[in-house]
Amino acid sequence: MKNNKPDQQLASRRNFIKGSALAAAGFFIVPRHVLGGPGFIAPSDRLRVASIGVGGMGAGDVRGIFSSGKVDMIALCDVDDTRAKQSREAHPKANYYKDYRIMLEKEEKNIDAVSVSTPDHMHAVQALMAMKMGKHVYVQKPMSHDIYEARMLTEAAEKYKVVTQMGNQGSSGDGVRQMVEWYNAGLIGEATKVWTWTNRPVWPQGIPWPSTPIAPPADLDWDLWLGTAPYKDYVGNLVPFNWRGWWDYGTGALGDMACHIMEPPFRVLGLGYPSSAECSVGSVYVGEFQRGYFPDSCPPSSHITLRFERPGKEELEFHWMDGGIQPTRPEELGPNEMMGDGGNGVIIEGTKGKMMCSTYGANPQLLPTSRTKDVSLPQTEYRVPGGSSGHYNNWVEACIAGHGSEEFKKLSSPFSVAGPLTESVLMGNLAIRSYDYRIPRTGSDNQFDYPGRGIKLVWDGANMKITNFDPANQFVKRTYREGYSL
Numbered sequence: 001m002k003n004n005k006p007d008q009q010l011a012s013r014r015n016f017i018k019g020s021a022l023a024a025a026g027f028f029i030v031p032r033h034v035l036g037g038p039g040f041i042a043p044s045d046r047l048r049v050a051s052i053g054v055g056g057m058g059a060g061d062v063r064g065i066f067s068s069g070k071v072d073m074i075a076l077c078d079v080d081d082t083r084a085k086q087s088r089e090a091h092p093k094a095n096y097y098k099d100y101r102i103m104l105e106k107e108e109k110n111i112d113a114v115s116v117s118t119p120d121h122m123h124a125v126q127a128l129m130a131m132k133m134g135k136h137v138y139v140q141k142p143m144s145h146d147i148y149e150a151r152m153l154t155e156a157a158e159k160y161k162v163v164t165q166m167g168n169q170g171s172s173g174d175g176v177r178q179m180v181e182w183y184n185a186g187l188i189g190e191a192t193k194v195w196t197w198t199n200r201p202v203w204p205q206g207i208p209w210p211s212t213p214i215a216p217p218a219d220l221d222w223d224l225w226l227g228t229a230p231y232k233d234y235v236g237n238l239v240p241f242n243w244r245g246w247w248d249y250g251t252g253a254l255g256d257m258a259c260h261i262m263e264p265p266f267r268v269l270g271l272g273y274p275s276s277a278e279c280s281v282g283s284v285y286v287g288e289f290q291r292g293y294f295p296d297s298c299p300p301s302s303h304i305t306l307r308f309e310r311p312g313k314e315e316l317e318f319h320w321m322d323g324g325i326q327p328t329r330p331e332e333l334g335p336n337e338m339m340g341d342g343g344n345g346v347i348i349e350g351t352k353g354k355m356m357c358s359t360y361g362a363n364p365q366l367l368p369t370s371r372t373k374d375v376s377l378p379q380t381e382y383r384v385p386g387g388s389s390g391h392y393n394n395w396v397e398a399c400i401a402g403h404g405s406e407e408f409k410k411l412s413s414p415f416s417v418a419g420p421l422t423e424s425v426l427m428g429n430l431a432i433r434s435y436d437y438r439i440p441r442t443g444s445d446n447q448f449d450y451p452g453r454g455i456k457l458v459w460d461g462a463n464m465k466i467t468n469f470d471p472a473n474q475f476v477k478r479t480y481r482e483g484y485s486l
Contacts, residue, residue, distance in 0.1 A: 047136075047399050050075040050107055051115045052100045052126050055083025056240055057140060058117030061167065062087045064392035065115055065138065071396060074111050077103045081219040083240060098221050100126050108133050113399050116140060117167070121249045122227045124149035125484050131156045136163040136399040138392070141259035142251055143418050147426045147464055148477035152486055154419030161403040165411060166418035168259040169391035170360025176264045177381035178364045179348075182355060183268045185377050187366060189352030194265045194318045195327040198359075199343030200253040205245040206284040206292070206300035210235040228480040245298050251429055252298030253322035257344065257359070258425040259418075262320065264346050264361040266421050269316065273461025274306040274424050279431040282323055295436050301325055304428035320428055330354055332367035360388055382410055423461075431457055434472040 047070055051062050054076045065071055073091040077100045078084035088096055097103035104114070113136035116126045124144045127137045131153070143166045144150040157164045170176065182188070213233030216222040222234045229248040244250035265271070282301030286292040301323020308316040319327065329339055330347060332354060339345055341358035347367075348355050354367040366372045384390045394412055401407035408414075434452035441447040451469070458468045466472040480486075 047071050048074045048112045050111045052077045053118035054078045054087035059086050061115050061117045068393045068396040075103050075107045079221045079224040119243050119249050120145045120251050121229050131160045131162050138165045138395050140167040142255045143422045146478050147423050150419050150422040154415045157415040163399045164415040165395035166413040169388045170260050171263050171412040172384040172391035172394050173361050173388040175364045176361035179268050180381050181377050188350030191269050191350050193349040195347040196261045197321040197326050198257040199324050200257050203242045203245050205298045207297050208294050209296050228484040254428045260360050271308050272420050275309045276307045276456050276458050277427045277431040278456045279304045281435050430475045433475045437471050
């Protein structure tokens, strides 16, 4: 065996001489932030970000992420050049792409994180490609279009040890944390029912697919916009906003608002996967006493009932209403007091009382509201600096600190939390689509039966499967168009 001792002694002697010379010269290493003066951020404390979908809400996400002062926008990607103009002008040095796959392949070594602000049907494939590269991801709500996708993203976040955040900014607000403290203090007792509602949709739903295709705008790459969805010719009144009402691309009022409105009771009550789902759906009439059947489009209104089993406790009944449907007004609420924020809100009923909030968990109130000002509790829940406005920086700081860091533990909506919430939201859509599932009636060419109506769908959350109505399982996972996969 070779004796390494002389080499070790030589190395020690060299280090000693080098150290002595530096000391004699009065030289010592100063941290870079000291050399740079106030406001200086060392390169190691900056986050290099690529953004997919940079128009509309995406432009807001770019601004929000960049506002931390610790972000370099390295690359921007959008299929619509006109919609991307604002972000491109704000970040002229960022490389610009139309295809996210090309961007991620070319910029892999130049970026640390990726934000995804595209239509719902593209969230999962874009986020997962970035996560497999070891990139942190910020994904607009809902984090996925399908239940299966949500589960895959949740598992990938842990597998690849990346920092994740869903774009439901209310989860960083003070309101939901106040409600957690009230509930943990026993102010409303044990929760028995939850009511959540929205006045959305404010876009067309419950309509037939337009019969006349038109040429797509010159600045829009329609094929890339379709992405994972089946190919269809371009139609008017779809892009950039009304895609939300079509199942191929959007997730309806539930997907748009429930990640904001259902999040407070999920956090307060520590909920996981539901055990069952059932629904009723508003009818669309196309003629006198004739109900339209438009399975490609989300319904104009719905009422979803989810149930959650809780070990050692009674089953929790959880209601979602959209299209303007609202729960019965609580007796504890004064006749001129607003329920929620008028169009949206949350009420949690307990064995000893009730509490209420608006969209994003804002304006939390105990009922009757006079109780609110009389209660003073010690603060036990972490408050995100800036509240809802600090949601982006909450993610940026965690990305810079790294997976498992103290900043990572302060994340408001990591996929470990956002995943089960999103799955529960999408369970409502599974119930809606099962409600409209139809089969031809025996012996009839133009009459149908709807076997998914009037039943409770029993959900095996661990295995992502409806156990008592197999046709519903087709809505757990989509088939992607060729060229896209998880």
